[in-house]
Amino acid sequence: MLENATKPKRSLRSKRVAEGQIEKVPITLKVNGTTRSVAVEPRTLLVELIRENLDLTGTHVGCDTTYCGACTVLMNGAAVKSCTVFAVQADGAELLTVEGLEKDGKLHPIQKAFGDCYGLQCGYCTPGFMMSAYQLLSENSQPNEKDIRKAIAGNTCRCTGYQNIFKAIQAAAESAKGI
Amino acid sequence: MYPRPFHYERARSLKEAATILSQLGDDAKLLAGGQSLIPLMKLRFANPKYLVDLNFVPGASYIKESKGSLCVGALTRHAEIEHSAVAAKIPIIHDCAAGIADVQVRNRGTIGGSVAEADPSGDWAVVLSTLSTTISCVGKNGKREIPLDQFIADAYTTTLEQDEIVTEVRIKLPAKRSGGAYLAFKRAAPVYPTASAAVQLTMEGDICKDASIALGCVGLVPIRPRDAEAALQGQPLNASTIARAAEAAQLAADPQPDMRGSAEYKRKLVGSLLKDAIEIAARRARGEQVAAGHIYA
Numbered sequence: 060m061l062e063n064a065t066k067p068k069r070s071l072r073s074k075r076v077a078e079g080q081i082e083k084v085p086i087t088l089k090v091n092g093t094t095r096s097v098a099v100e101p102r103t104l105l106v107e108l109i110r111e112n113l114d115l116t117g118t119h120v121g122c123d124t125t126y127c128g129a130c131t132v133l134m135n136g137a138a139v140k141s142c143t144v145f146a147v148q149a150d151g152a153e154l155l156t157v158e159g160l161e162k163d164g165k166l167h168p169i170q171k172a173f174g175d176c177y178g179l180q181c182g183y184c185t186p187g188f189m190m191s192a193y194q195l196l197s198e199n200s201q202p203n204e205k206d207i208r209k210a211i212a213g214n215t216c217r218c219t220g221y222q223n224i225f226k227a228i229q230a231a232a233e234s235a236k237g238i
Numbered sequence: 239m240y241p242r243p244f245h246y247e248r249a250r251s252l253k254e255a256a257t258i259l260s261q262l263g264d265d266a267k268l269l270a271g272g273q274s275l276i277p278l279m280k281l282r283f284a285n286p287k288y289l290v291d292l293n294f295v296p297g298a299s300y301i302k303e304s305k306g307s308l309c310v311g312a313l314t315r316h317a318e319i320e321h322s323a324v325a326a327k328i329p330i331i332h333d334c335a336a337g338i339a340d341v342q343v344r345n346r347g348t349i350g351g352s353v354a355e356a357d358p359s360g361d362w363a364v365v366l367s368t369l370s371t372t373i374s375c376v377g378k379n380g381k382r383e384i385p386l387d388q389f390i391a392d393a394y395t396t397t398l399e400q401d402e403i404v405t406e407v408r409i410k411l412p413a414k415r416s417g418g419a420y421l422a423f424k425r426a427a428p429v430y431p432t433a434s435a436a437v438q439l440t441m442e443g444d445i446c447k448d449a450s451i452a453l454g455c456v457g458l459v460p461i462r463p464r465d466a467e468a469a470l471q472g473q474p475l476n477a478s479t480i481a482r483a484a485e486a487a488q489l490a491a492d493p494q495p496d497m498r499g500s501a502e503y504k505r506k507l508v509g510s511l512l513k514d515a516i517e518i519a520a521r522r523a524r525g526e527q528v529a530a531g532h533i534y535a
Binding site: 143 | 239241245258261262269272277279280289291293317339340341343427429534
């Protein structure tokens with residue numbers, strides 16, 4: 060038998076929210092190395108928290124349907140589509156957004172490689188591609204062609220082909236030698 | 239896009255989540271990886287009043303071998319299975335885990351969520367149908383074990399009670415000289431497959447002793463083409479027996495036309511995927527290392 064079933068019912072926190080009052084959940088997370096504490100409505104998406112509350116607008120909303128990957132950020136080292144995670148789920152997490160790539164005014168090797176290789180045209184999808192590349196290179200310092208293709212399969216670019224994006228990630232792998 | 243407002247509860251254990259579910263009734267939904275539920279909520283196709291978040295439950299994500307079975311905790315992400323050496327002991331499990339949607343979705347989506355959603359286009363249920371799989375769950379009345387074929391009742395419908403939660407997926411390790419393969423065709427990484435075929439073969443020399451086949455995206459639940467299995471059982475595997483199995487599978491398939499293709503196209507596709515999957519499974523049964531999984535441009 061389930062022990063909890065015999066215990067008195069747990070007092071549900073959401074039941075304590077008064078009628079007509081907007082429920083807010085306090086969360087604390089580390090964003091690009093800085094600890095931030097905010098109170099969010101449960102339905103707030105992670106990408107809205109990042110863009111609207113934390114004012115980090117480098118992360119873009121593309122399709123808003125878990126397809127295009129423009130909103131990709133790293134959550135505890137793993138690339139996620141931030142339009143498909145609730146902000147409350149990131150409580151206690153470490154986030155890395157595209158703004159966190161640059162160090163002391165110096166571009167990250169991935170950023171530099173995207174510029175050097177013309178790995179972008181309009182640039183809208185670029186932050187997402189760079190964050191997917193970041194997860195790849197943090198796990199695999201010498202990715203082969205298949206590894207790169209697989210790593211960016213969840214990111215869509217509508218301007219151009221993927222050749223220069225591909226070249227940029229190869230070049231970043233060579234110059235970064237592990238992240 | 240904003241989902242409708244909802245109340246948020248964070249469960250500290252799966253048992254507690256079951257208790258909360260029984261308290262809140264049908265107004266509550268569980269949030270695991272959220273890779274299907276959140277898009278549905280954003281489109282307002284799903285409008286739960288309460289979400290019970292399982293992501294902070296400790297110890298619900300694991301992959302281990304125990305008593306001849308592979309035991310996978312319900313909250314285990316597809317990516318963890320993809321990179322697990324223990325899970326790789328069953329190659330068809332790796333085929334599936336490594337190709338579900340894309341990296342980002344695999345980093346969030348869970349095996350427990352996938353089987354409990356019972357999406358007719360999902361990958362896990364198809365693959366697990368070819369293996370001896372049991373779903374463990376917990377509810378207010380205690381624990382229960384449900385064989386997978388009694389777990390999926392219909393499209394998006396399982397035999398779970400309202401307050402029951404999947405806790406573990408347990409897969410019996412296939413016999414020696416057994417080989418399996420999963421092939422799924424999709425138009426791009428992030429989308430669901432157009433059709434998929436899973437097969438697990440046990441060989442005795444050149445003779446197929448046992449065959450287990452499941453087809454995905456061509457019916458409301460994973461289709462088990464028994465005639466296709468019978469076409470292989472006790473037979474040598476050659477072009478004509480494999481062709482007979484593929485033909486029987488096409489007849490058993492019941493695809494719906496949609497944006498992914500016509501029914502006729504899907505029927506042909508699933509037959510050809512099965513042919514290739516049988517060949518790969520047979521080679522793997524002989525100990526060869528062969529790649530399989532999701533095929534996309």
